[in-house]
Amino acid sequence: MVAVKRVVDYAVKIRVKPDKSGVETQNVKMSMNPFCEIALEEALKIKESGLAKEVVAVSMGPSNCVDTLRTGLAMGADRAIHVEASRDLVPLTVAKLLKKLVEIENPGLLILGKQAIDDDCNQTGQMIAGLLGWPQGTFASKVVLDKEKQVATVDREVDGGLETLCLDLPAVITTDLRLNQPRYATLPNIMKAKSKPIKKFTLEELNVEIKSDLEVVQVTEPPKRKAGVILSSVDELIDKLKNEAHVI
Amino acid sequence: MQRIIAASSLCSKILRKERQRALFSSSSLLFDDTQLQFKQSVRQFAHENIAPHASKIDQSNSFPKEVNLWKLMGDFNLHGITAPEEYGGLGLGYLYHCIAMEEISRASGSVGLSYGAHSNLCINQLVRNGSAAQKEKYLPKLISGEHVGALAMSEPNAGSDVVSMKCKADRVDGGYLLNGNKMWCTNGPSAQTLVVYAKTDVTAGSKGITAFIIEKGMPGYSTAQKLDKLGMRGSDTCELVFENCFVPEENVLGKEGKGVYVLMSGLDLERLVLSAGPIGIMQACLDVVLPYIRERSQFGRPIGEFQLIQGKVADMYTSLQSSRSYVYSVARDCDSGRVDPKDCAGVILSAAERATQVALQAIQCLGGNGYVNEYATGRLLRDAKLYEIGAGTSEIRRMVIGRELFKQHSSNQAALLVNLSASEVEVGRRGTVENKARLDGSYKAKSLSNQTASSWKSTPAKGFHMEWCQSFGNRWFMES
Numbered sequence: 001m002v003a004v005k006r007v008v009d010y011a012v013k014i015r016v017k018p019d020k021s022g023v024e025t026q027n028v029k030m031s032m033n034p035f036c037e038i039a040l041e042e043a044l045k046i047k048e049s050g051l052a053k054e055v056v057a058v059s060m061g062p063s064n065c066v067d068t069l070r071t072g073l074a075m076g077a078d079r080a081i082h083v084e085a086s087r088d089l090v091p092l093t094v095a096k097l098l099k100k101l102v103e104i105e106n107p108g109l110l111i112l113g114k115q116a117i118d119d120d121c122n123q124t125g126q127m128i129a130g131l132l133g134w135p136q137g138t139f140a141s142k143v144v145l146d147k148e149k150q151v152a153t154v155d156r157e158v159d160g161g162l163e164t165l166c167l168d169l170p171a172v173i174t175t176d177l178r179l180n181q182p183r184y185a186t187l188p189n190i191m192k193a194k195s196k197p198i199k200k201f202t203l204e205e206l207n208v209e210i211k212s213d214l215e216v217v218q219v220t221e222p223p224k225r226k227a228g229v230i231l232s233s234v235d236e237l238i239d240k241l242k243n244e245a246h247v248i
Numbered sequence: 249m250q251r252i253i254a255a256s257s258l259c260s261k262i263l264r265k266e267r268q269r270a271l272f273s274s275s276s277l278l279f280d281d282t283q284l285q286f287k288q289s290v291r292q293f294a295h296e297n298i299a300p301h302a303s304k305i306d307q308s309n310s311f312p313k314e315v316n317l318w319k320l321m322g323d324f325n326l327h328g329i330t331a332p333e334e335y336g337g338l339g340l341g342y343l344y345h346c347i348a349m350e351e352i353s354r355a356s357g358s359v360g361l362s363y364g365a366h367s368n369l370c371i372n373q374l375v376r377n378g379s380a381a382q383k384e385k386y387l388p389k390l391i392s393g394e395h396v397g398a399l400a401m402s403e404p405n406a407g408s409d410v411v412s413m414k415c416k417a418d419r420v421d422g423g424y425l426l427n428g429n430k431m432w433c434t435n436g437p438s439a440q441t442l443v444v445y446a447k448t449d450v451t452a453g454s455k456g457i458t459a460f461i462i463e464k465g466m467p468g469y470s471t472a473q474k475l476d477k478l479g480m481r482g483s484d485t486c487e488l489v490f491e492n493c494f495v496p497e498e499n500v501l502g503k504e505g506k507g508v509y510v511l512m513s514g515l516d517l518e519r520l521v522l523s524a525g526p527i528g529i530m531q532a533c534l535d536v537v538l539p540y541i542r543e544r545s546q547f548g549r550p551i552g553e554f555q556l557i558q559g560k561v562a563d564m565y566t567s568l569q570s571s572r573s574y575v576y577s578v579a580r581d582c583d584s585g586r587v588d589p590k591d592c593a594g595v596i597l598s599a600a601e602r603a604t605q606v607a608l609q610a611i612q613c614l615g616g617n618g619y620v621n622e623y624a625t626g627r628l629l630r631d632a633k634l635y636e637i638g639a640g641t642s643e644i645r646r647m648v649i650g651r652e653l654f655k656q657h658s659s660n661q662a663a664l665l666v667n668l669s670a671s672e673v674e675v676g677r678r679g680t681v682e683n684k685a686r687l688d689g690s691y692k693a694k695s696l697s698n699q700t701a702s703s704w705k706s707t708p709a710k711g712f713h714m715e716w717c718q719s720f721g722n723r724w725f726m727e728s
Contacts, residue, residue: 066281067281070281070282070285071285074285074289184289184292184293184324185285185289186289186324186325187286187289187290187324187325187326187329187338188325188338190282190285190286190289191282191286191338191340193282193285194282
C-alpha cells in the first residue's frame with residue numbers, strides 16, 4: 001500500500017495568501033508529492049520483481065485528490081482508495097486513517113514518502129509505524145525484500161552516513177530522494193487508468209475523528225535578504241556587532 | 249538590489265525557468281482529466297527528450313545523431329495514436345493526436361512537422377485506406393519508430409494545383425511503372441515507407457489518380473538533394489525521383505483511379521492534426537516571452553510592467569487560446585464522425601496565420617535579443633511560417649471554405665442551417681442527406697438533388713457524410 005499526497009507542484013513559485021492563513025493554492029498547479037512518486041515507483045518495482053501481488057494507492061482529502069490517484073494508477077498502481085475529507089489533515093489524523101485502512105486491506109508493506117513538500121512534517125510514516133506497532137525504515141535509499149524470510153533490508157540515509165536495518169514484514173518504509181527515479185506514466189497506461197477502480201471511504205465509515213490539536217496562527221514569507229554592507233574598518237565592524245547586532 | 253544581467257546568463261535563466269513558467273499552459277476548459285494527464289505526459293517527454301536538441305536541429309539542418317528521436321517517440325507510443333492496438337497503436341482519436349502534436353511542436357517545430365508527416369500523413373492514411381495485408385506489412389515498423397513514413401503528392405509544377413500532377417503510373421504485368429518527380433516531400437530523405445500519388449490515367453483528370461505505397465530501395469526510386477529551407481530545418485525535405493520504378497499490384501492503396509478520395513479525405517484530417525503544430529509554436533513563444541519580460545529590466549522596472557508589453561502578451565495569449573479552442577473542438581467533431589472540410593481548412597488557416605503573428609510579437613517583446621539567434625524566437629517565426637503554406641496554402645484554404653459556404657447556401661430555397669453541435673443536426677433545405685456512421689474508410693461527397701426538404705436529427709454516436717454528385721467533378725477536386 002502506498003500513501004500519496006496532492007501538493008503544490010514543486011516547480012511552482014509559492015505565494016502566501018493575503019490574509020496570512022496559508023499558501024495560495026487556488027489556480028495553482030498541483031501534483032503528486034515527489035517523495036510519494038518515489039514511494040510508488042518502489043512499490044511498482046517490487047511488484048514487477050514478483051514479490052508483491054498488488055499495489056494500492058491511497059490518498060486523503062477533498063475530491064480533487066482523485067487526480068493524484070489517477071496519476072498513480074497511470075504509473076501502474078492496480079487500484080486506489082480515496083478517503084474523503086474536506087479539511088486539511090494533520091499527520092496524526094492521516095496516520096490514524098491509514099491504520100484503519102491497513103486493518104481492512106492487510107498489506108504486506110506500507111510505503112510512504114519521507115515528507116510532503118508543503119508542510120515538511122516528516123511525521124506520518126513514523127506515527128503510523130507506532131500506531132500499528134510495525135517496524136519502520138525511514139529515509140530509505142535502498143530497499144531489498146526477502147519474501148521467504150519475510151524481511152526487508154533497508155539502507156537509511158542518516159546524518160552520520162548510511163545505516164542498514166533489517167525489518168520483519170509487515171513494515172513501514174519512508175522513501176528518500178536517492179531511492180529511485182520515478183517512471184513516466186506511459187500513454188497506454190494513462191488510458192488504462194480510466195477503468196481502474198477507486199474506492200471511496202468517508203471519515204465516519206472509518207470511525208476516525210478529526211481533532212485539531214494544532215492551529216495555524218500565521219503563515220508569512222521569510223524576511224527578504226537584506227543587502228550586505230561593506231565596512232571600512234575593523235573598528236566599525238566591532239561597533240556594529242556590539243551596538244546593532246548585539247552579539248558582543 | 250539591481251543586478252546587471254548579461255545576455256547569455258539571461259538566456260540560460262530563461263531556460264531554467266521555462267519549466268516553472270510553462271505550468272499554466274494547460275487549459276482545463278478544453279480537456280478532461282485523462283486528456284490533461286496525456287498532455288502532461290507528452291509534455292514531459294518532449295521537454296526532456298526533444299527540446300534540448302531543438303536549437304541544434306535547426307542549426308545543423310538535421311536530426312540529432314546521438315539519439316534516435318524516431319525510436320524514442322515510438323517507445324513512448326506516440327506514432328500510432330490513431331492506429332489500431334493490434335499493430336501497436338493506441339486506438340485513440342484525433343483529439344489525442346492533436347494533443348501529442350501540440351506538445352511535440354512546442355518542444356521543436358521541426359520535429360513536430362516530421363512527426364506529423366510520419367504519424368498522420370503516412371501511418372493514418374495506411375490505417376484508413378490500407379488493406380489488412382498492407383497494414384500488417386507496414387504499420388508495425390512505422391509505429392515502433394524503426395521505419396520512417398512520408399507522403400508525396402506535390403510536384404515541382406503541381407503545388408496548389410495538385411490534381412494536375414504529371415507523375416505517371418503505367419500499367420504493366422504484375423503492377424505499375426512510375427515515372428516522374430515529387431517535390432517538398434517531408435521525411436523524404438529518411439523514409440522507408442512512402443504514400444505516393446500518381447496518375448494511372450493522365451486523361452481522366454482527378455479520376456485518374458491512384459495512391460501507391462513505395463518502399464525505399466525499390467529499383468527506380470531515388471531521392472534527390474535535401475532542400476535548404478527557411479524554417480523547419482532538420483525536418484528533412486527533398487525531391488523524389490521515379491525512373492521506371494516498378495510497383496507491384498498489391499501496393500496500390502485504395503483502388504485504382506480512386507486515389508483522389510484518399511488524397512482529399514486525408515487532407516482534411518491532415519489539416520486538423522497539423523493545425524496543432526502552430527498551437528505548439530504559439531505556446532513556445534509564450535514560454536520564452538513570459539519569463540523574459542520578468543527578468544529584463546529597463547527604466548528601473550521589469551519590462552513586463554509596461555502596458556504596451558502587457559498588451560502584446562495579452563494578444564498572444566488570446567490568439568493562442570482561441571485557436572486552441574477551435575482546433576480541439578473540431579478534433580472532437582472529427583472523432584464523432586463529423587468531418588467538415590470547411591472547419592478542417594479553417595483551423596489550420598487561422599492557427600497558422602496567428603502563429604506567424606504571435607512569433608513576430610515574440611521577437612518584438614525580446615527586442616534586440618529577439619533578433620539574435622541565441623534566442624529561440626527567430627526559429628519560432630521561421631518554423632511558424634511553414635504552416636501557412638504546407639497542407640494547402642492559406643489561399644487555397646480560403647478558397648475551399650468560401651466555395652463550400654457559397655455552394656451550401658444556395659439561392660431561393662431555405663437557407664442551409666447546418667448546426668454541427670454535439671447533439672443534433674438540423675437540415676432544412678433542398679435535398680436529402682444520407683446518414684451513415686463512418687469513422688474510417690474513404691470519405692465521399694455528393695450534391696443535393698431536387699427533393700423535398702427534410703429535417704432530421706443525428707445522435708453523437710452516428711456520424712454523417714454528404715455525397716456530392718459527380719457533376720461537380722473537376723472543380724470540386726481542384727484543390728489541395
